[in-house]
Every structure is written in C-alpha cells, then in structure tokens.
Amino acid sequence: NAGVTQTPKFRILKIGQSMTLQCTQDMNHNYMYWYRQDPGMGLKLIYYSVGAGITDKGEVPNGYNVSRSTTEDFPLRLELAAPSQTSVYFCASRSQSGGEQYFGPGTRLTVT
C-alpha cells in the first residue's frame, strides 16, 4: 500500500490564482481529512469527509472547497488564493473502526 499520497509537493501561487491539491488513499478508508499547518503551529482542520458524497466543514473552511466523489480521492480546491493561505497542507485518512489517522507527506503552498 502506498498509504496517503499528496500532489504536488510544493507550489507557488500568485494572489487570485486557483489550484487543486490532490489527495489519494489506497487503504479503502471511509474517513478523510484536510488540515493546514502554519509555521511553528499545530494542525487546523479545514474539511473532512466520512464517506463518498459527504463532506463537512472543519475549523477553518473559508477560502476552500472539497469534493468526495470516490472513496479514494479527496481533493482540496483553492479558488482565489490569498497570502493567508500560505501553509503546509496535510491530508489524512482513517478507517471507520480505527482510531489512528494516517497522514500524507504534505503540500507546501506559498501565495505571493
């Protein structure tokens, strides 16, 4: 199993541009999550999904959108990038019965 994979690893955006951060897991996990981590800080939940077709807002959803059309994929969309969205983005997943969330390697995004 590859686990949780994220692409791209790094990206620089100009203010106002849009992009999609990709997240895929091959563990057949129902639950998937998107977090952002600012320098020296903990992880803040952006959006999460408990299964295909279901998404819910987390602590900091403004400026982001998600979709969950398949069990494997949970893309995160930034429509109008702002400097405040400069951060490292982590995707995670877990099984319905499991406790541990498995994290991807992260996407480092800079908005200038």
Place this chain on the structure above:
Amino acid sequence: GESVGLHLPTLSVQEGDNSIINCAYSNSASDYFIWYKQESGKGPQFIIDIRSNMDKRQGQRVTVLLNKTVKHLSLQIAATQPGDSAVYFCAERNSGNTPLVFGKGTRLSVIA
C-alpha cells in the same frame, strides 16, 4: 469549545535520559487520545494511542498515561535517542465520527 493544549512548548533532554511530554485537554467527553511525532518536512506519524477506559498504555520505549480526573495526558519516552528529536502533538476525539483535535505541539531536542 474543545481545546487540547500543551504545558511545555520546548523540551531539551540529554541522550539516554527519559523524556516526558505533557498535554492538557478540556473536553471531559473525549474518549480517545493519540500522540503523533512530526519530523521536519514530514507528515505526522502515529506513536501511540489510548482510549478513555484505560489509564496507561505501553509501546516500544513509549508509554502514554491518561488521568481523566485532571484531564491530563502524558507521553513518556525511555532512553531518549537523537532520532526522537521532533515535534510531538497530542490529539483527542470525543466520538467515533468526529475528527481529531490537535494541540500546538512540543519540540523535543535531544542533546548528544
């Protein structure tokens, strides 16, 4: 709302000594707790977890202690090694479907 915090933002220990990282949580309804290790430039990695029906759980060189009376969680690392240098996060969850809530993290530095 729910919050998970840490007493010490940084901790320096001598190689070979034991390390103790502390965490306070505020939600008495939390029933699952977990510790993650995050090395520089990587995603969080699972260390150990504990459910609220337990007070102590041991892994390889790590022990998690849960004191529900004072809402306190700790991670003990025995014979700390240079490879243990990282940021450690505690997280909690208060029901099976809700996402983990993360604390700010403690940076552990091991002095050789």
